[in-house]
Amino acid sequence: MAQPDQAQIYSQLTSIFHDLFDDDSIVLTPETTAQDVEDWDSFNHINLIVAVEAKFDIKFKTAELEELHNVGHLVQMIERKLAAKG
């Protein structure tokens, strides 16, 4: 399977956000942070990470999650992990 490009990652990530936060109007940009999405609290943050890990079949390291600061960063990490998987 071809490596998904950034646009595809954004699109899959958007669908996770829509499902998890029950809000189809969410539009993700690299600058989106937890402040911008209603209900994106620490509880749902865990669910988000678990959903992303399941969807892309990747696993984040504890330290990586500590420094995660916005959606752009999350997409970069996903991209890097998918590339490492080959």
Added chain:
Amino acid sequence: MLRDLFWLPAKSDWSDAFSAARKLPAPGAAAKLRELANFNIDFLQTVQIDRALTKIADAARAEANASKPIRLAMLGSSTLGHLAPAIRVAAYRRGLWVEIFEGDYGLYRMELGEAANPESSLKKFAPDVLLLALDAQQATRGAADDAIREMEACWDAAKRNLNCVVIQQTVLQTLPPLLGNNEHQLADSPFTIVARINELLRPAADRAGVLLLALDVFAQQEGVRTWHDTALWHRSKQEVHPRVSHLYGEHVARLLAAIRGRSAKALVLDLDNTLWGGVIGDDGLEGIVLGQGNAVGESFVAFQKYAKALTTRGIVLAVCSKNDEVNALSPFAEHPEMVLRRPDIAAFVANWQDKATNIRAIADQLNLGLDALVFVDDNPFERALVRQELPMVAVPELPEDPADYVATLAAAGYFEATGVTEDDRKRSEQYQANAAREAAKTTATDLPAYLRSLEMKLIWRNFDRVGLTRIVQLINKTNQFNLTTRRYTDADVLAKMEQEANSRALTLQLRLTDRFGDNGIISLLIGELDAEATLWMDTWLMSCRVLGRQVEEATLNLLAAEARAIGAKAIGGIYLPTKKNGMVREHYDRLGFEKTEESADGSSRWRLALAGFAPHPVLMETIEGEQANDGATRPGADLLATH
């Protein structure tokens, strides 16, 4: 990937269906969401359903109105909040509505202690069920005995302060071994302590009447590494990983359903390619694949053995097959490798009608609700048809390989029970005796002659501790012949017995025996005496197995005599309508009570003055039982021996 609910069917357009369901008006959405919960959904879909349900909570509660909501308090030493949506959705899958109280994590002992105070939030919540979850780190701070003592103290506090059913989660083995295969040599290693706690927990819970949520056992199915992630533990103190929360919820919901008597009671089996390989009508006795020497044939034997084993704990078997009856019966009578024989099958339906119609007939014949049936068929067409026509029947998605039939049915957990009574063990025999009675009935020329020929004995006792399990089970599962459908826990029933000791109440448990066998405890009554000397019937329920045998009349005769004995001047009848108890709407009318009140909701009150009461003529003996022992030395058994 075993992290899913693989016995439920998959749905490729689930997301579209979910979006469509969200747009429906609340009642329609509530019904559709229940349907969508009955697919193989993952944790994210579970969260989605829960959010949707929360927004239409009133309609969802109404959709699940077959039983009153269950109030569940969750207390634990680690984060549990992520499990609540999964429990709600898994319960909703079964038509149960759960209200959840989440304790502050780590404060469970304090909260239980404070529940003595009527103003505490836990006490005010008034849980029906308390779920206690102790994580492995917390449990292994001391020795195994210390952990057990702490749990016992919690159970005591729960019973004293909350008077509710207690479920204790067993300890998930998340800790690393220090020694390896022979870890047990190291008695004080945390790993060994967890193992020891789980071992001690079984008898301790039994002694205390506490139910277990056997996390240690069912997490093994997918492995502890799937259930627990150390990184997540450090990050959020979630011992159970959110990705398996829907499995966790499923297990809790099964227990809740069992507590409410809502577990399935009968297994309806297809024949061709379900109980044996091939088609009996085409392949003949010699051609079907069944038995040793062939891996496929052995798979079918294993499945039959599992079905047979289920009967020993009270599950009733039925057959529903598209076949000529003669063909369908022939393996049961003649095939040497058959494990199941005709007497193992309580209802045998083989014809060419559609299966939905036949399953309805089976439910009637067994006197069970459709929601008490599980239908197993290898044919996807038949499964889809039954799911569509009879959504209340559980229809597991059977795998293509018969070798996996047993594991699938077992994993689906339809028959979850909180215990097994002597009546459960004898259920198959009772259904067989019923069939013999039916046969006798068709040969008897008139009803009185038939009833007389049964040589019935109604053996009664007040409630007692020996019969408590069966009494609570009947109270919680009887839906049809149940005048008030009031559900009680062990503690509630003990409280009624206490009242009885002070002559303020009357409790009766009735056993019916006849020449074909012992029907077990078939009827329960609870009456409460008010200040005007009227004995109000808080509960009157009866097993439908003994309908049409004058048991109601004989019971009233007994009730009148016993009511007089405690000073009652009248008996007050109460009828509270539900979806399922229409058959007893005129129960008190039939017994000669006068209607004194009727409400718009269909409930009614009745009165029978004892002064002028003359006993109904009945064709059975009524005897006070020596002991209502559910064991081998039952009065019923003794009486039968004299015939």
